[in-house]
Amino acid sequence: MKVEELILHKTPFYLYDLEFLENTLDTAKLNAEKHNYHIHYALKANTNDRILKLIQEKGLGADCVSGNEVLKALEMGFSPTQIAFAGVGKSDEEILIGLEHDIFSFNCESIQEIEVINEIAEKQNKVAKIALRLNPNVDAKTHKHITTGLEENKFGINGWELESLIEQLPNFKNIEVTGLHFHIGSQITSMTPFKNLCIRVNEFNNWFLERNIHIQHLNLGGGLGIDYQNPEESPIPDFELFFGVFNQFLEPRPHQEIHFELGRSLVGNCGSLISKVLYVKNGIKTNFVILDAGMTELIRPALYQAYHHIENLTSSSSSLEFYDVVGPICESSDCFGKKIELQETKRGDYIKIHSTGAYGEVMASKYNLREQNPVVYL
Numbered sequence: 001m002k003v004e005e006l007i008l009h010k011t012p013f014y015l016y017d018l019e020f021l022e023n024t025l026d027t028a029k030l031n032a033e034k035h036n037y038h039i040h041y042a043l044k045a046n047t048n049d050r051i052l053k054l055i056q057e058k059g060l061g062a063d064c065v066s067g068n069e070v071l072k073a074l075e076m077g078f079s080p081t082q083i084a085f086a087g088v089g090k091s092d093e094e095i096l097i098g099l100e101h102d103i104f105s106f107n108c109e110s111i112q113e114i115e116v117i118n119e120i121a122e123k124q125n126k127v128a129k130i131a132l133r134l135n136p137n138v139d140a141k142t143h144k145h146i147t148t149g150l151e152e153n154k155f156g157i158n159g160w161e162l163e164s165l166i167e168q169l170p171n172f173k174n175i176e177v178t179g180l181h182f183h184i185g186s187q188i189t190s191m192t193p194f195k196n197l198c199i200r201v202n203e204f205n206n207w208f209l210e211r212n213i214h215i216q217h218l219n220l221g222g223g224l225g226i227d228y229q230n231p232e233e234s235p236i237p238d239f240e241l242f243f244g245v246f247n248q249f250l251e252p253r254p255h256q257e258i259h260f261e262l263g264r265s266l267v268g269n270c271g272s273l274i275s276k277v278l279y280v281k282n283g284i285k286t287n288f289v290i291l292d293a294g295m296t297e298l299i300r301p302a303l304y305q306a307y308h309h310i311e312n313l314t315s316s317s318s319s320l321e322f323y324d325v326v327g328p329i330c331e332s333s334d335c336f337g338k339k340i341e342l343q344e345t346k347r348g349d350y351i352k353i354h355s356t357g358a359y360g361e362v363m364a365s366k367y368n369l370r371e372q373n374p375v376v377y378l
């Protein structure tokens, strides 16, 4: 879409490039299929209907973290046999939803949760298929707020709890353990944490096999990062390298299926946030570009000090200036970036904030009674 067409739309809006998404999905699928790997899309990254529909049509499974996400996946046509349901705090109502639809797997994060699922399944006369989410204590080397696989994190069952869990398993008549599940964190750009994860998974897998517990699938989670710095140079993550690491270091048994739950790497770079400059305000040390989009449309910079590439789409100036790019919300942390180099910017210019396809629109809030923003598709 040309800039002249873009500026016909009311700002701020989320812009999705569905053709680019399709290319990304094809690349991911092609490289996963080389090794017979299955991909579940992590709905939490983006639940836009057209995005979900495209992903479902490509034959990916769904990874959900709430009853509503399970219902959404079903509504969009994902088969229950392709739906995994994770999360540390599943409510009884949410567990019922999963049971009613006979989903592929509840990814269980504690023995307490397994007890409750067993109880509810018994009342429903069902056997729930579960994967044990194990905390591998592997450092994902990412932002501390999106690290999930360390013992200090709330996620998963720790290695030292396993012996007692296994002893109790025979009491749970309405549970069938079908898989082991791992997820060490998000926006991981080095392959070393994934290699370390494989080593831990092999140890856990052997541990279960030695005890004659038959594990049908290993779910390695998601976490592959995208290039936020240069979204236009390397928009599609290196799926070949990523799956290659697992192919090289993971030692599954021949019958074991390998699953992944990718979110950001699939949808992150298909979206951007388009906003208009309301004011350019001169400060003592810095000049502020004040946008009509704020942390209510994209919270990642405020929440994780995340970097998103910012571009002025309409300035024709040849001079470059440094600005703090901020939003209109009553919070000092409502800032998209400090000392951002942009073409000289004025009121009315259109600004593109790149790579907002994952954890952008889904994390929007109504704070300050902000309106819900429209979506435009390329």
Ligand SMILES: Cc1ncc(COP(=O)(O)O)c(C=O)c1O
Residues within 6 Å of the ligand: 042, 045, 063, 086, 148, 183, 185, 186, 187, 221, 222, 223, 224, 261, 262, 263, 264, 265, 358
């Ligand atoms: C259990 C689980 N699976 C999958 C994902 C998707 O992660 P990502 O978007 O980093 O691929 C997450 C989010 O971090 C998660 O918590």
Ligand SMILES: N[C@@H](CCCC[NH3+])C(=O)O
Residues within 6 Å of the ligand: 044, 146, 148, 186, 187, 300, 304, 358, 359
């Ligand atoms: N919302 C986070 C990722 C969370 C991943 C879910 N465990 C982000 O924007 O980076």
